[in-house]
């Protein structure tokens with residue numbers, strides 16, 4: 001992952017570079033918006049307590065940077081579940097002005113339609129961006145520890161197969177900035193839930209004297225490999241939001257009172 005523009009800060013994945021004619025996908029940073037502290041300044045989420053006008057202005061700045069109308073900004077409820085939904089044309093713009101009209105009951109949005117800007121909003125949870133270069137379809141996944149434990153990564157790959165006939169061999173997947181194993185300290189209950197959801201081949205949980213830590217990056221990568229993706233088609237940013245909350249938002253590092261950055265996907 002690399003920084004591709006400033007004000008607003010946008011970050012892109014090398015994995016998607018050769019598809020720039022048909023795909024815009026990446027994540028935003030926290031600089032270049034108008035929100036005041038503690039949401040400063042490029043907060044794109046309406047549900048965290050920031051002023052609605054500021055969030056909408058920030059979202060418009062993202063749309064402007066991507067050369068798409070604000071009415072295309074589409075987002076989901078994000079309930080820490082594992083359900084996915086294929087976005088219908090009639091849902092274009094869902095949630096762009098108010099949280100109440102987001103696409104309900106889902107943490108993963110899939111699309112085969114051009115001109116719909118999918119968004120998920122994050123502060124430590126793992127964003128996954130999928131692009132099937134053969135079918136020209138994509139998905140955006142919000143995978144916190146609960147979604148990871150529930151196997152949302154693999155479930156969404158299977159949902160893309162069913163909805164669009166996607167083959168896992170042609171799906172590219174980016175794992176975005178999120179809380180890293182360095183900072184994601186958890187209790188033993190949470191560790192058990194993460195481990196029991198999937199038969200991991202390597203340790204995604206480390207139990208050391210300094211506490212129990214989970215590696216959600218590795219957990220999601222393993223789920224993707226198991227779902228049939230190729231290792232060389234997966235790019236992990238490896239950036240911890242808690243260590244880098246000057247650049248991104250971190251729910252943990254900021255005591256729960258902060259904004260959210262976006263992961264976005266737009267088929268062109």
Ligand SMILES: [Zn+2]
Nearest residue numbers: 182183240243
């Ligand atoms: Zn960290």
